[in-house]
Structure formats: structure tokens, C-alpha cells
Amino acid sequence: MHSYYWITALLIVPLLGAIFVLATKAIEGAAFVIGAVSATLELALALVVTFLYAHSGVAGLSGSLRFVDFSHRSVLAPSFGLAYDVGLDGISLFLVALSAIVILLALVGARERRNEPAFVAWMLLLSTATIGAFVSRDLLEFFLFFELTLIPSYFMIAGWGGAQRAQAALKFFIYTLFGSGFLLVGMIYLAFSAQNQNGGALSFNYSVLQHASITHSSAVWIFVAFAIAFAVKAPIWPLHTWSPLAYAEAPTAGSMVLSALLAKLGTYGLLRYCVLLLPSALHTVQPYLLTLAVIGILYGSALAAVSKDLKRLVAYSSLAQVGFIVLGTVSGSQIGTSGAVLLMFNHGVITAGFFLLIGMVQSRRGTADIAHLRGLQRPAPVLAALFTVVMMASIGLPGLSGFVSEFLVLLGTFATHRWWAVVAATGVIFAALYLLWAYQRVFHGAPDEDNAAISDLETKERLVLVPIVILVVVLGVFPRPVLDRINPTVHANVPASTSVSTK
């Protein structure tokens, strides 16, 4: 079996699952079973792909971006340049795996909605869309998958969200559409410019466009247009204000997918379609993006500290974490870029863990409002312990996953843009500040009657959190298997920075 079929299978399995779910919606309980089975199958496929990739001799990579042995291209509509073109490399590999993991955990773990056929179908469709965007090797194809994520997310927020769901969904939709407009414009402009300069047919093919010669000023314009789209999705300060509302109002599974996966579409896009596709523009845009990233770290931390709701707190904490990802992504250093890719994965796992745990608190207390929670560690020690693990990973405790990636980002950025890294490094204090303070208010202290009465996690709930704890611990202690896959791709695309800027 040729390896690219595996990727196509990754896109088809959830889609079929969604169709089956809708076809059997009359049968009680079928939605959950089909959803769980498709998501498990998807994860198995993702693991096979990861394993195959790991053994496909990546070490021989050189020069351009290559999707080793996994690429496949078939042109669908030549006149529009529409093509089905998929592939994997060290940057997208683990984001695909992350998608499969998070979707499965969201479907199985976020229990309040998992029996509703429409909800499960939307989740599975979202899985196809997200993974499709990660494996696309064609800009138009990427755009279509990227846009396709919008529809399921919108309906999940609008249909199953909290009290302010209508407002949250609308804001999310408008923001994202606003960004997508820039993405579309930039893409068309890029494709036409490339055709104009190089002749030949109109093509959105990634490697064609990567080698197209376009003027520096055009590259900067396109970079900025793309960056706006990705900045909304990630989100990057100041285009983030949809996210606290959407994360807080979405149901648990929705918050998980929004923050763990859709946010990564933004940072992944920034790396793939801005930094690596338009390297000539990077130098010009770099200071601005680095500054926005650092502001995001500090601003997100400050807002997280004053958040009154746990889900909002995690949303603002994500803003800060995405700041670190962006910092590494645009740092122009190999170490920083590898760190950023690793952080995309780690942040996805950590934030999915946070929202799962908060969902478990919510299902017990009916609220995620910090003022109503107190002393939960005594009645629910296991919940508290698992929350602590995820929290410490987010704070960046060495030995857990968050640290390695954050350290690499800062180390790499320090080499190329010292002062941004110095300011960003203070973010590690603030992360401890807002998370430990929240932990103290929610889990420490003597619980009142309502809080004392809650039950600890059931076995099923614990099992859902096991993969997260394993990923957090294993990637903290032994990150090499993942880094060794990421590095060749990064090394092939990001020039080694020898000069030291003292800006």
C-alpha cells in the first residue's frame, strides 16, 4: 500500500463516520459508539502514519521542503489551479497526531454532549477539516480545509454553548471570516504574481510557489495578509478578543478543539505559509510579530490573573502560550522554530487537558466561576492531582512537556532577538502566578458545604486523562523521538543563524 493512501484514509475515515452517525441518528447510543470507533480508528491511522514516517529515512533530507514519500498530487480543475495534494513532514506530522488524539478525547471524555448525533457528526467533520488543513500541500486546498473548520465550530458553539453562545458564535464567525478574507486575497495575489513572473499555468502548489520569485514588497504584503488570518485563528494579540468568549461559551469538547487544534491551524499556518513560504519577507515583519508575541505573553498573563472564570483563564493563558509559539516561529532560529513546533503539540495536549478537567469540575459544580469554587482538593484529591500535573506542565516545570518546548523557544529567540526573549522570559513568572493563584482559590482552603459534597473522579474519567498525563510526562523526560522528527524538516528550511543580533 503506497503511503499516501494512509493520508487520504485519514481524511475519509472521520467523514464516513460523520455520515454513519447521521444515518443512524434514530438509534439510541449509536452516535457515541460510531463516533468513538471512528475517532479510535483515526488515531490508529495517525499512529501508523507517524510510525511509517519515523522509519522512512528522513535523515537524507536536504534543500527544499520535502514531504517524504507521503506526497500525492492530482490536479482536479486545471483552469482554477485546484488540486488534491497531500503530504506530511516533520512539522505537520505531530499536529496530525495531535488532532487525532484531541478529537478522540473530546468525543469520549467530554461527556455532556457525546450522545447527540449532530454534535458527534460535527466533531468528526472538524477532524477531517483540521487534518486536511495540516496535510495540504496546496494553498487553495489548504484554504478550503481551513474554511471548512469554521462551519462545525460555529455550530458547536451556537448549538451547544453556554448562556452567551449566540454572541460567542457570531463573534467567532465574523473574526474568522475577516481573517479568511485576507488569506484568500493574499493567496490569489501570490498565485497570480507567481504566474505572472514565471509563466505557465495558474498553480497554488506549495513547492511551485515556494520557488516563485516575487518582489520583496509583494512578499511583505502577502505575508501580512496571511499573518492577519492566522493571527485571528491562533489568536495573536490584539486579534484575540473572540477567543475568551468562544472558549468559555463552547461546550467542553468545543473548547478543547478550538484551543488545542484550531489555534494550532493559526500558528501552523504562520510557520508554513508565512515564515517558510515567504522567507524574504520575514526579516521585515519579524520585529512587529515578535513584539505582538511578547505583548500577548504579558497581556494574556495579566488577563488570566484577573479572570473570574476558569475557562476564560485558560483562554488568556493560551494567548500567552501562543505568544511563546509565535516567538519561536518567527525567531528565525532553528532551535526556536523546533521549540515552537514542539510547543504547538505540547500546548495542544496541555490545553485539552485543562478543558477536560474544567469540564469535570463544571459537571460537578455546575459552574467554572472561581468565586464559587473552593477547597476541592479535600473532596476530590485525584482531580486535584491531575489538575496539578497539567498545571505544572503549563507553568513549564522541567520534567514535564511544556518546559522543553518553552526553553527551546526562548533559547533560540535569545540568539537572534535577545531583548524580546528577555522580556518573554518573565512570562514564566506570570504563568506560575496566575495558575497557582487560581489553583489556590479553587483547590486549597477549607471547602464550604457545596464544594465539600462533590465526588472525586470516576475510573472512566481518570482513564480519559491518562493519555494526557503520559504525553506530558514522557515528552518532558524523553522528547527526542519527537524532536528528531521535527528537526530535519526545520533544519532543511530554516537557515542556521550564526550571526548574533544585539538589537
Added chain:
Amino acid sequence: MAHSSLLIALLPLVGFVLMLILGRSIPERATGWLATGAVAASFVATVVTFFSLLSTSKREVTVNLFSWLSVGSLHVHAALLVDPLSITMCLFVTGISSLIHLYSIAYMHGERDFNKFFIYLNLFVFSMLILVLANNLLLTFVGWEGVGVCSYWLVSYYFEKDAAASAGKKAFIYNRIGDVGLLLAMFLIFQTVHSLDYRTIFSHAGAFSGTVATVTVLALLLAASGKSAQIPLFNWLPDAMEGPTPVSALIHAATMVTAGVYLLVRMSPILALTGSGRATIAIIGGLTAFVAATIATSQKDIKKVLAFSTVSQIGYMVLAVGSGAYAAAIFLMVSHAFFKALLFLGSGSVIHSLNGEQDLRLMGGLKKYLPLTFPTFLVGWLTISGVPPFAGFWSKGDVLTNVYEFSKPLWILGVLTAVLTAYYMSRLFVLTFRGNERFRELTKDHDPHESPWMMTVPLVLLAILSIAGGVLDLPWIHHDSIAGFLAGPASDLSSLTHAGTNAQWVLAGVDIVAALIGLLAAFSIWKSTTPWPKYESSFLERVWRWDDAYDAVIGRPSTELANFAGDVIEPKVIDGAVTGTAVLVRRSAEGVRKLQSGFLRHYALGIVAGMAALVIFLLMRSW
């Protein structure tokens, strides 16, 4: 030897994992003994490693475990560096940890979270050993943060008490501020020598320019002041006394808080490159020693006195490091570990006998009720006060002799601190064991009782070590034995003492006089406590108003800033701008044609129209 050194670190980890798995399925006693056994076995492994290290000619072995990280030019191994410095650290860390584990079995008996206590304690020992055994800065940082998080958990062990929860958080955050210093130091070092490996850093020390070396050392000093509770980050340590007393003894006196001093000593080849950096270290250490000693004179809680005393004693160590007397710093660190652990455990025994009371005003006359605690505490008191021939006299004398050579003003500060030390410790001693019995309210009809053997045996052993510890470095008999041992190839720590023998005698005499002044002052002032002598200033009791100042200068303004961001900037400015744009789009659309569609179509249309215009503009631009 590779095996035994691996076991040093591994055994406490095994204990931790076993306890985590077994949980509450085994009885309390079994957990306690399992944890104690793991650490005691680690001590045995350390002793074995120590002797095999002595028998090697190079006195330095690197044990490579696995490759941890490899990105670009960064290659970091999980590897252990066994050399005289790290093995000295391991010896006293595992030794004292074993005793404190044993003590804790009795002290923590009946606690609700007994298991959790020992789980954290073993994890702590593991982290501490990684900290000292790591062969590179990044792995040291793993241990560094590991001990920090264990400290957080153990300080907030009684998490239902708000004060304990806050103290744990404060300890962690103050440490984090210091951690940023260590991160920055690592960045600078990596950029200079492209490695975080100690051996490589030291062999390329020539690559550091003066400025980079100074900034690096100042960053390391920031790290050390967080972990080792020095100015300006010292005020988390007294709060950390909310933790159980064995934790105070182990983490907040004997081991973790000295990690900053260890880091500075480990990095001594870089310290050697910068005179101004070293001078800053010495000044910070000297000031901290003095300030903390003044505060200790006015504390009413027995553990707070000891906490500030620890801050002050570590100040001496930092002062020694700044003066270039690395061996003296380590000597004081080891002997301090003995006598401060002894004093804390002794105070724990006192607190235990008074059903948990820590207020000195409610003690007194305990001498006759605590037949083992009293004499061992007496040893601890005389040792820290600097009375010969106990270990403290030699180790503190060693530091002060070196400081005398380095800077006369700092030496004077050090001697004044010695007077204060003898004073506050004598005050503590008198108020606890002598005078009238002020505890009757607490114990009601029965007398205070001596602690069980598991608590008193560690006291006796630590007392013996406090008495005998001085022979480690009797300056005129075994000439600079610690310095000689520590002067391994990885760390040239040979003491800089040049004072002639006559000057040494004079300096030793000054030390003795300083101790006697403090002692006599305390005895004359505190011989009667009715009425309570007015020698406690509220300024000193409130820690020079340090917390209040931080709160006013940093705490409240930044809280207000964060609130302002949350209440005004986010909803009004940023979101306002976005909403404003949306409204603008809608109004202009309405101006064109009254649309009856819902919001969504409305906005979408506006955006698509705008985009179309942009596409046209951009396409026009390129052709």
C-alpha cells in the same frame, strides 16, 4: 562506581514511584520506612561512591544516561558528574535526609496525608540529587525546579489553612523570579560557548568577555537569591515555616536553600572572570547576613527565629563565595546543615511536646521535661553561636578569615552579625528552656513529654556531627582539608586564605569575643520575662517592612494594572475597536441598501465586498 553513583539518584526515585503506586494500600508505618529506607540506601550508595572516587586519580567521573535534547547546536545529555564537590553535597544531603525521614515517621504520625508527605519528600531528595549531580546547567535546572515544586507542595501541605496555601505559592513565585535569572544565564552561556555542559563551559571560559561574564554572574546571583533566600528575594523563607517542621529542617535549612550557594560555587570558574560580579555577590551576602540577623532578634515564633537565622547563615556562605572562599562556603554549608537541622528538629520536638505551640512567649523551663532534646539543642545553640570547639566556630571562622582578606568593611559587618547571631540564639535558648514555665495553659494538667526514639535518635546523631564537624577543616592541623579535597579538576576551589598564622589567631579571638558579647547580652536581658523585656522592635519583627514595601511598590500597582487591562483595555479599547469597525461596516452597508438579513449575512457581505475591493487593488498593483 558508575553503578553506585546512578543508584544515589535512582533509589529515592524508586521510593517515590513505589509509594505512588502502592498509595494507601500499605499501612502508614510501611510507607514511612519505605521512604526512609530508599534515602538511607541512597546514602550508602553515596558513601560507596565517595570511597571509589577517592581511589581514582582523576577524581572525576561522568556517567552518561541518555541523550535528552538535540536541536541545532544544542546537545544535552542526562548525565551525572561525580566529583569532589557533587559527592560532598550528596553525602550531607542523603545523610541528613535519612535522619529527617526517620524523624518524620514519628513526627507526622496520624496525619491525614501521611503518604503524600513521604511521596513528596522522596521526590524532593531525588530532585536535590539531580540538582547537585547533573553534569550540565539544564539538568541542574531540572533538579532546581524539582526541589522548588516539592517545596511548594510541602509548604502548602496543610492546604486547608489559607496561610499555608499562600506561603507555598509565595515560595514558588519568589523562586520563579530567581529562575528567570538562571534561564538568562543559560542563554548567555549557550550563546558564548554553545554548550551547557559544565566541563565545556569551564574549558571555554576564555570566550567570555568581561561584560558577558559579569551579566552572567549577576543572573546567577538572581537565581541564587531566589533559591537561597537572599536579598532581595529572601522574604519567602519565613513564610515557608508554615510547612511541617521536618520540611523546614530538611528543605528550608539543610539542603534546598543552599542550592543557590552550590550553583555559585559550581560556576566558580565563571565567577573568577568578574571582580565586580564577585563583589556584588559578597555585598548581597554580607547585607543579607546582617539584615536577617537583626530580624531574628525580634521574632516571637521559634521557627521564624530559626528561619531568619538560616537566611543569615546562607548570607555568610554567599559572602564567602563572593570573597572567593569557595571551600569555606561549602564547609559552612555542611556544618550549617548539621546544626540547623539539629535546631529545627529540636524545635520540632519542643513544639511536639507543647501540642503544636510555636510561640516563644508560651515556653520556658522546658529543660527538665525534655532530657534528650535539651542537651542536643544546647549543642546546636553553642555551635551556631560560634563557641569553640564546635563546628560552627571553625566554619564561621574560616569564612570570616577569608572575608577579612577580601574586604574589611564586610568583615566588620560579618563580625557584627556574629554578635547578633549569638544574641538571638541565646535569647531563643533561654526563652525555651530556662526561666519560668509559661506553657501551663497549653498542656493543662500533664507535663510536656519527651519525643519518641525515632525523633531523638536523629537529634543525638546531629548533635555529634555538630560537635565533631569542625575536624573536617581544622585549619592548622589538616591544612585546608576540605579545600584540598574540593580542588578537583572540575572546580578549582582552593581557598584564597593568605592571612598569616598570627592574624588567624587574632581573628579567631575576635570571633570568640563576638560570640561572648552576644551570649552575655542575651542572658542578662532575658533572665527574667516578667515584665517582658522591651528589646523587640516592631520594625524588626515586621521584617524591615519588606513585604509591605513590595506590596506598595510592586504588588498593588501591578494588580491595578492587570485589573485596568481586564476592565478597560480588553472590553473597551481592543474589543471596542473591533465592534466599532463592525458597526461602521453595518452603517455604511445600511447607507447603501437596507438589508433585512440577520447579522451574520450582513457582516459576511461587508467583509466579502471589502475583500473583493482589496483583491482588485492588489492585482492592479502588480500589473
